[in-house]
Amino acid sequence: MDKVTGLLALVDSLRRATSLEETLHAVTDATSILLETERVTLRLLDESRARLLVAARSGRRIHETDVSFSIGEGLSGWVVQHGLPIRLDRAELDPRFVVKPGQTAAIASYLGVPLLDGGGTIGVLSAADEAPARFSTAQEDLARLILGICEPWLQGARLRRLALLDPLTATLNRRGFDAAFPRPLDVPPCVLLLDLDRFKAINDLHGHAVGDRVLKAVAAVLAGIARQGDDVVRLGGEEFLLVLRHASLHAGVRVAERARAVIETLDVTDDAGHPVRITASVGVAVQHPGETRDALVARADAAMYRAKARGRNCVEVDEDAAPTARL
Numbered sequence: 297m298d299k300v301t302g303l304l305a306l307v308d309s310l311r312r313a314t315s316l317e318e319t320l321h322a323v324t325d326a327t328s329i330l331l332e333t334e335r336v337t338l339r340l341l342d343e344s345r346a347r348l349l350v351a352a353r354s355g356r357r358i359h360e361t362d363v364s365f366s367i368g369e370g371l372s373g374w375v376v377q378h379g380l381p382i383r384l385d386r387a388e389l390d391p392r393f394v395v396k397p398g399q400t401a402a403i404a405s406y407l408g409v410p411l412l413d414g415g416g417t418i419g420v421l422s423a424a425d426e427a428p429a430r431f432s433t434a435q436e437d438l439a440r441l442i443l444g445i446c447e448p449w450l451q452g453a454r455l456r457r458l459a460l461l462d463p464l465t466a467t468l469n470r471r472g473f474d475a476a477f478p479r480p481l482d483v484p485p486c487v488l489l490l491d492l493d494r495f496k497a498i499n500d501l502h503g504h505a506v507g508d509r510v511l512k513a514v515a516a517v518l519a520g521i522a523r524q525g526d527d528v529v530r531l532g533g534e535e536f537l538l539v540l541r542h543a544s545l546h547a548g549v550r551v552a553e554r555a556r557a558v559i560e561t562l563d564v565t566d567d568a569g570h571p572v573r574i575t576a577s578v579g580v581a582v583q584h585p586g587e588t589r590d591a592l593v594a595r596a597d598a599a600m601y602r603a604k605a606r607g608r609n610c611v612e613v614d615e616d617a618a619p620t621a622r623l
Contacts (some may be wrong), residue, residue: 299438302330306445316453318354323446324423328536330442331407331435333423338411339365339372340419343466348372348420358424360398363399370394374410375420382408384435385429390486405430411441413451464508465515473529477539477589484583486548488538489596490518490555493575493608495534502566510564510574511524519559521551537593545613552578560609577603581614 306326312458313319320338328336334355339348342364350362365373374392375382387393387406403424411419421443423431460472468476477485492514500505511534518528518538528538538555540548556576564572579599583592597615604611 299330302326303441303445306330306442308444310449310483313449313453316457317352317452319352319449319453320448323450324352324354324588325437327423327442328420330438331431333425333430333486335401335424337424338419339422340411341367341417343420348376351419356401357399358399358403359396360400363396363398365394370396371406371408372422375410375422376417377415379410379412379417381436381440382406383431383433387424394520395619397560402426404428404560407431407436407439411443411450412447425501461592465512465530467515467519467536468527468529470529473527474532475538476529482612484585484587486543486545486580486582486595487538487592488540488548488552488555489531489579489581489593489600490514490536490552490576491578491604492534492559493604494578498572498574502570502572504570506564506566510562510572510609513562514559514565514574514576517555517562521555521558523590535595548580548582548613549613552580556609556611575609577608578611579603579614580611581616584616 306322309322309326310319313322324338328334335358336354337350338352338425340351341347342349346366348365367373368377371382371384371387371392377386384390384406385404387403393559404427405425406422408422409458410417411421421439423439425431436619442507452485460468460475462469477577492510498510502506515528515530515538518536522528522538523540529537529539531537538551540551543551559574559576577600578598579602581592581596581599595616599612599614603610606612
């Protein structure tokens with residue numbers, strides 16, 4: 297494929313993309329094709345702008361699991377710290393190269409280009425190859441051109457994503473929930489409605505800043521439990537919803553018990569160093585065929601209130617579930 301055709305195909309992919317994830321993968325796929333190399337990774341800074349996390353990848357992994365880099369750490373960290381590209385013929389001989397646990401492939405050639413927005417560098421597009429001297433100056437320029445084309449599309453996709461997220465916990469907000477779950481799904485999901493116990497007392501005793509820390513810690517627990525394709529929603533206040541795709545009621549109860557147990561052991565302290573006790577009551581329900589989303593959530597909500605009535609810090613199952621579904 298000639299370069300002009302490849303760049304036009306990239307623009308078409310960006311236009312078709314309906315989510316941030318599709319936009320990010322359009323970038324890595326096009327880069328792999330245009331640079332004629334297999335391993336391409338796009339890393340973005342996390343919310344703290346302190347660590348680079350894998351956002352999209354094309355080709356085989358270099359590490360067994362996704363690894364992160366802090367700013368200034370390794371080649372990708374250097375690119376973000378300095379806002380400059382790197383092109384190396386023997387990457388593993390460079391003093392900036394960092395070996396991470398689980399590396400399964402050699403990295404001879406490396407090309408890293410900074411991803412920019414109005415506030416500076418926000419990520420890095422990198423290509424790696426096991427063969428030395430794989431990338432030329434022309435390929436470096438091409439990678440920079442790819443990002444120049446993609447940056448406005450990525451920025452627009454990120455802004456649309458931010459509009460769907462709760463700014464405190466980075467979970468989906470109500471608008472995000474509507475976008476992720478607009479109607480009954482093809483496969484009925486299992487939902488967990490979780491409410492923090494006596495949260496008002498936490499705010500009154502320790503202050504709202506501590507309450508915010510509690511909410512962020514609980515959201516992180518739910519995000520860590522959720523699988524790819526699941527959704528974590530902050531319905532409002534101290535109430536969260538976890539939507540488990542392709543999960544039975546039995547599996548949902550197991551996840552709910554795990555979330556409840558982890559939340560109970562969270563290590564959150566107030567400004568004086570005093571521990572904050574955190575517990576949650578959880579209701580679990582599975583969507584009936586043809587049932588509306590709101591009806592499903594209402595049944596999970598009713599189960600959650602039964603958990604409150606039982607004494608809090610426990611899991612209750614929807615009463616409408618068939619006995620066999622509880623097993």
